[in-house]
Amino acid sequence: MLTQEVELNMQKSVEACQRNFNTIRTGRANTSLLDRLxxxxxxxDTPLKSLxxxxTPDSQTLAIQPFDLGSLGLIEKAISISDLGFTPNNDGKIIRINIPPLTEERRKQFCKLASKYAEEAKISLRNIRRDAIEKIKGSEKDGEFSEDQSRDQQDSIQKITNKYINEIEKNLSGKEEEILKV
Structure with missing residues (x-):
């Protein structure tokens, strides 16, 4: 029961990490770059996806076509003031964003950002593990588990944690490879 709950929570942490990875620029146009805008x-405050x-008409361009043309200026302003570093081009109906190729320095910055996201996810996994192990130890003290059962539960939780940490590491190396690819 507890291991399933732990696994579910850890899976959510990995998914959140992957969503964070998707918001990092790689030099190619990707609609997920604007997910958090x-x-x-x-x-x-309304998500851009709702408006x-x-x-992506091509690999270097994002096109944003508002449902309400009155929101065109607001969308353009939101993109301009965001920390994405894009300059929107407004033609009256569609906003186009040209994605410039990344410099080597910028690629390294994005790799550091990806590493930061991965580390945050790993910390989250460790916190989930810690909470679960505390529950197990509490149950052992209350007499619900024997010492052996407690140790077995802790070992299984550690195995689950290792599995998800390895998954995050794999996702991170894939993202770094994608970022560094010119």
């Missing part, structure tokens, strides 16, 4: 629309269709 919110636009102040009628006084409320417009985002597409």
């Amino acid at each position: 919110t636009v102040e629309y009628y006084g409320a 417009a269709t985002i597409s």
